[in-house]
Amino acid sequence: MKRRLLSLLFTWLLITSAAFAQEYRQLTNLPSVYVNTYSGAGITSKENYIYARLVWVDEKGTAVYDSIQIRGRGNSTWGMAKKPYRIKLQKKKRLLGSDHAKARSWTLLANCADKAMIRNALASEVGAFLGLKFNPAAEFVDFYLNNKYKGTYQVSDQIDIRPQRVDIYEQVYQVTDNITDVSGGYLLEATGNYDSSDPYFTTSHNVLVRIHEPSDSIGNRQLKYIKNYIAGFENSLYSEKFGDAKLGYRRYVDSTSLFAWYLANEIAANPDGFYSTYFYKDRNDPALYFGPLWDNDISFNNTTRKGDVSQKLMIDVGYGDTMMKVWLTRMRQDEWFTKSVAQTYADAYNRGLTDFMIEKVDSLARLLEKSQEENYKVWNIRQRYYEEIKLFSTYDEYIDDLKTFIRDHNDYLKRAFRYISPFECDTASYYRIYNMNIANGLMDVCSASTIYNVPYVCLYMETAERLSQQWRILPVDDHYLFVNRESGLALADLTQTASSSHLTVAEPDPSDERQLWDIVRNPSTGYCNLANLATGRIAINKGGYSRNDNPIISFTSNQLDATSGNRLWYFEKAGPVVNQPDAIRALPEEAEEYALMFHPAQQEVHFIAPDLGRLRFEARVFTLDGRRVGSFQADEAFSTRQLARGIYLVSWQYGGRTHSAKFEKK
Numbered sequence: 001m002k003r004r005l006l007s008l009l010f011t012w013l014l015i016t017s018a019a020f021a022q023e024y025r026q027l028t029n030l031p032s033v034y035v036n037t038y039s040g041a042g043i044t045s046k047e048n049y050i051y052a053r054l055v056w057v058d059e060k061g062t063a064v065y066d067s068i069q070i071r072g073r074g075n076s077t078w079g080m081a082k083k084p085y086r087i088k089l090q091k092k093k094r095l096l097g098s099d100h101a102k103a104r105s106w107t108l109l110a111n112c113a114d115k116a117m118i119r120n121a122l123a124s125e126v127g128a129f130l131g132l133k134f135n136p137a138a139e140f141v142d143f144y145l146n147n148k149y150k151g152t153y154q155v156s157d158q159i160d161i162r163p164q165r166v167d168i169y170e171q172v173y174q175v176t177d178n179i180t181d182v183s184g185g186y187l188l189e190a191t192g193n194y195d196s197s198d199p200y201f202t203t204s205h206n207v208l209v210r211i212h213e214p215s216d217s218i219g220n221r222q223l224k225y226i227k228n229y230i231a232g233f234e235n236s237l238y239s240e241k242f243g244d245a246k247l248g249y250r251r252y253v254d255s256t257s258l259f260a261w262y263l264a265n266e267i268a269a270n271p272d273g274f275y276s277t278y279f280y281k282d283r284n285d286p287a288l289y290f291g292p293l294w295d296n297d298i299s300f301n302n303t304t305r306k307g308d309v310s311q312k313l314m315i316d317v318g319y320g321d322t323m324m325k326v327w328l329t330r331m332r333q334d335e336w337f338t339k340s341v342a343q344t345y346a347d348a349y350n351r352g353l354t355d356f357m358i359e360k361v362d363s364l365a366r367l368l369e370k371s372q373e374e375n376y377k378v379w380n381i382r383q384r385y386y387e388e389i390k391l392f393s394t395y396d397e398y399i400d401d402l403k404t405f406i407r408d409h410n411d412y413l414k415r416a417f418r419y420i421s422p423f424e425c426d427t428a429s430y431y432r433i434y435n436m437n438i439a440n441g442l443m444d445v446c447s448a449s450t451i452y453n454v455p456y457v458c459l460y461m462e463t464a465e466r467l468s469q470q471w472r473i474l475p476v477d478d479h480y481l482f483v484n485r486e487s488g489l490a491l492a493d494l495t496q497t498a499s500s501s502h503l504t505v506a507e508p509d510p511s512d513e514r515q516l517w518d519i520v521r522n523p524s525t526g527y528c529n530l531a532n533l534a535t536g537r538i539a540i541n542k543g544g545y546s547r548n549d550n551p552i553i554s555f556t557s558n559q560l561d562a563t564s565g566n567r568l569w570y571f572e573k574a575g576p577v578v579n580q581p582d583a584i585r586a587l588p589e590e591a592e593e594y595a596l597m598f599h600p601a602q603q604e605v606h607f608i609a610p611d612l613g614r615l616r617f618e619a620r621v622f623t624l625d626g627r628r629v630g631s632f633q634a635d636e637a638f639s640t641r642q643l644a645r646g647i648y649l650v651s652w653q654y655g656g657r658t659h660s661a662k663f664e665k666k
Contacts, residue, residue, distance in 0.1 A: 024055045024062055027142040028370035031058035033108075033155070034144045035070055035087070042146065043085060046072030054087065056095075065089055073107060075193060077297065080385055082112035082151055086158065096139050096155065101165045105158035108143060110151070112379075113386035114297045115398045117152055117372065118364040123268045123296035125360045130260035130348060134165055134292045140364075142371055151375040152368060159278060159292060161187055161213045166292065168282035171214040175221050182225045184283030187213040190324045191276045201227045203234050207326050212278075229281065233288060237327060243334040250336070254287035259344040261290035262328065265318075266417075267353070269309045269409060270299040274320030274328065301405045303387040310408040311437075313416055342419035354410045358403055365399045411439035420526025420570045423519055430470040430485055430574040435459060436527045437565030438546045442469045443491075443539075445484050445505055446549045457491060457503035459541050459550040470574045474595060476610075479516040479533050483508055488599035490515045493532040493554045502551050503539060508597055511610045520561070527568035529561050541566045596650060598663040605650060605663060606637040619652040640665050 026032045034055040037043075041050060049069035056063040072078050073086040085108040089095070094102045111117040121138030128135050136157045143153035161170045168185030175182050189210040194200060199211045199218055209230060211218060236242060237249040245251075265273030272295050279290045301309055306317060315328055331337040372395045381398075382391050392398055415436060433443035444460035445468045460469065467486040474481045482491035490508040492515045495501035509515055513534035520529040530539040537554035544566045561567055594609035596619075609615055615634035622628050623646065632638035634652070643665045651660045 023147070024057050026057045026059070027149070027374060030152070030367070030371045031056060031139070031141045032144065033057075033141045033153070034147070035068070035085075036146050037070070040146060043070060043072050043083070046074065046078050046086075049088065054089075065093070076386070077110065077112065080110070080112040082110040082379055082385070084108060084110045084112075096137050099164075100137050101157060101162055103158065103160070103162055103165070105160065107156045107158055109154040109156055109297075111154060111297055113388065114302060115381060115388060115392070115395070116361075116365070116402050117154070117368060117375070118361065119268075119298075119300050119302065119402075120154060120156070120294075120296045121364055122357065122360055123264065123270070123293050123299060126267050126357065127260065127264045127291065127293045129353065129356055130264055130344075131256060132260045132264065132291045132293065133257070133289075134167065136292060136294060140368060140371065142374065149374070149378065151378050152371045159187070159212070159294060161185055161280075166278075166280055168280055171222065172217055174214075174217045174219040176219060178221070181283060182222045184281050184285060185213070186211065186226045186281045187278070188226070188230075188280060189276060189278050190320075190327075192320070192323055193276060199223060201230075203230060205234055205238070205326050206322055207234075208323070226281070234327070237330050242330070243336060245336075248334075249331070251286065252288055254289045255340065257289045257291055259341055261293065262315075262341065263345055263348065263417075264291075264293055266314055266413060267357075267410065268293075268296050268299040269301055269312070269314055269405075270296050271303060271306050271309075271314060271318040272298065272320075273314055274318050274324040277320070277324040298387060300402055301409070302389060304389055305387055308389070310405055311412045313413075339419045342417045345413060345417040349410065349414055354407055357406050357410070361399060361403055361406070365395075368395075414439050415565075418570070422526070423521060423528065423571050425473050425475050425480065426573065427472070427474055428577050430577060431473055431571045432462070432469055432574045433471060433482075434570050434572065435541045435565070436525075436568035436570065437544055438541065441541065441546055443471070443552060443569070444469045445487060445489070455487070455489075455505055457505065457539075457552045458548075459545070459552055460548045461546070472577065473571075474510075476510045476516055476593065479518055481508060481510055481515055482517060483597070487601055488597055491517065493535050493537060495554075501537075502553050508608045510593065510608060522562050522568070525568070527565075527570050529557075529567055530569055531557060538567050539569070540564075596661050600664075600666060603640045603665075604637050605632075605640060607634050615654070617652050617654050619650050622649045622651065 024034055035052050037050050037052040039050065043050060049071045052068055052070050054065040054068045067090045069088040070085055072083060074084045077084050087106050087108060089104045092102045092104050094100060095106055109120060111120060124135035124138055137155065139155040141153050141155055143150045157165055160166065161168055166187055170185060189212060190207050191210050194208060194210065198215050200208060202208050211226065214222060233249060233252040236247070236252060239248065242248040276295060278292055278294065279288055281288055309317065315325065315332065376395065381395065382393055384391060390401055392401070435441040438459060440462040441459045442462050444458050444466065445455055446458035446460065447455055460466065463469065468484060470485040472483040472485060474483060483489070484505060487505060489505035492504055492506040493501065494504055494506065494514055506515060514532065516533040518531040518533060520531055522528070531537070532554055535554060536557055538557050538561055540553050540555045542551045542553045594607055594615060596605065596607055598605050607615055612635040617634050618631055619634060620628055621630045621638060629643060629648070630638060645665050647662055647664045649660055649662055
């Protein structure tokens with residue numbers, strides 16, 4: 001009988017083992033995660049946990065986690081058809097391996113609103129690229145609940161204090177004495193979502209700050225400390241000396257995490273990035289650290305509430321006007337902040353940000369290739385489950401659309417974050433004149449064509465060898481003359497009758513008001529309008545197109561001057577004139593304002609002045625070895641056609657001084 005019982009037990013074990021192996025299988029190349037509640041009940045609450053068993057199946061084998069707890073999670077995401085969950089293991093485990101935290105609490109993100117299902121993962125990759133210390137994990141799995149397949153899910157970190165998450169000192173016990181150091185750590189959130197289970201306070205500028213940790217163990221002394229510390233930060237931020245490195249808000253913030261966190265939200269175009277913002281403070285550390293990133297399923301241009309944001313900043317159009325945006329809006333008034341953000345973004349862009357993101361999108365899409373097919377057998381890929389802007393019939397179309405947005409938005413940010421310093425005319429330098437709206441779109445001079453029978457001013461993508469993209473800017477009284485380096489001709493608005501006209505170039509004449517321009521700077525952005533003195537009209541990139549040879553026109557000035565990127569320009573130095581022998585040479589002011597001009601195309605050297613007749617001197621032309629090859633009067637032109645190729649020196653005397661300039665005959 002005993003042997004028979006043992007035999008029956010062994011047979012039962014074989015049968016149940018076989019059934020276990022057959023039931024819990026790996027569906028695709030991704031791990032398969034099975035969660036079965038002990039009662040068989042579904043998950044209907046995001047407050048109350050239910051006990052369950054979790055089985056993890058991957059190429060390494062099968063791992064079983066008994067007595068886990070599971071509940072719903074999220075705010076708007078909990079109301080979606082494909083629901084997210086939070087799980088709590090019986091003991092701390094490195095669920096995702098040694099590169100990730102050893103913890104009890106983990107999240108199962110459904111990514112229902114994101115048809116690509118990789119936006120949260122991509123945001124974490126961007127955070128890592130920018131240097132944020134902790135970025136939530138993204139392990140994709142095929143998820144089953146009570147043996148029913150639910151689709152492709154993302155296992156990620158719960159935001160809490162511990163190594164390999166927010167790695168700061170953890171205040172486990174409530175402080176009741178007056179000796180214990182309570183300077184950290186605190187995990188905080190500036191938010192519009194208040195949970196009464198967590199302590200919170202509201203600042204003097206009405207920013208609600210939720211204290212995630214310590215929560216259960218927080219005492220009055222700890223609460224008072226962090227509340228007063230944030231008040232000190234906020235008071236410094238709004239003080240008269242807020243921009244001072246020692247007296248202002250900078251002494252309260254870790255600038256590296258501030259810029260990385262802020263830019264990550266702008267790169268992801270996360271409309272909720274400033275509505276719910278994590279930040280933290282460690283013990284014995286005076287800085288507030290920003291991050292981690294989270295909640296990016298409607299980022300990267302994926303919400304109808306905001307429409308197309310490829311050409312917008314979230315600090316301007318995102319949510320959080322009474323939350324983190326309150327502080328950021330003030331920081332934007334600080335030149336150090338705007339300049340540092342611009343430099344940080346430029347560094348990231350030049351390190352290959354766009355290529356990095358595109359490669360990550362492609363890599364994640366390949367990883368999900370099989371799983372997404374199974375997912376969209378359950379969920380309709382063409383159905384709008386939340387606020388998706390675009391609906392496609394295939395997964396690849398969603399991926400391609402995401403990549404298009406990344407390229408367009410990153411190029412826009414390059415313009416939006418370019419630090420625009422106040423223009424100070426340097427007559428010894430050439431300038432490139434960029435359009436605000438078009439990445440690397442420059443004011444240029446295009447040749448006559450079948451459409452325009454004369455050379456005209458146009459937009460052209462930045463090209464190093466095009467000298468026609470460089471301009472000499474010469475002051476004339478309180479106005480400016482823009483002289484093109486290649487042609488030696490001046491920017492002009494020659495048509496005065498029409499409401500708009502194509503800008504062109506003409507022989508420089510400082511007395512011609514049609515060639516004189518006012519540079520009208522917008523102090524809040526640094527960008528400028530170029531307003532013609534004679535017509536009062538504004539230089540505009542016609543239609544806002546980014547194509548080469550697109551005409552630049554003059555148009556009637558109106559209320560759009562300060563906001564339309566097609567009308568706004570900025571200047572960057574292209575190099576010094578002194579080492580460019582074919583350059584225009586600005587000369588010291590004497591009794592008259594004047595300049596010597598060289599036109600390579602016309603092969604001519606001459607002076608310009610409001611009244612050439614008042615310049616009564618002779619100019620002589622020499623080779624560099626001192627041989628004289630010609631001379632001309634100041635009110636005449638000197639032809640260089642008869643000269644051999646080489647560098648020449650023009651010399652003259654005026655105002656009791658000797659002056660000279662070089663030019664090159666090519």
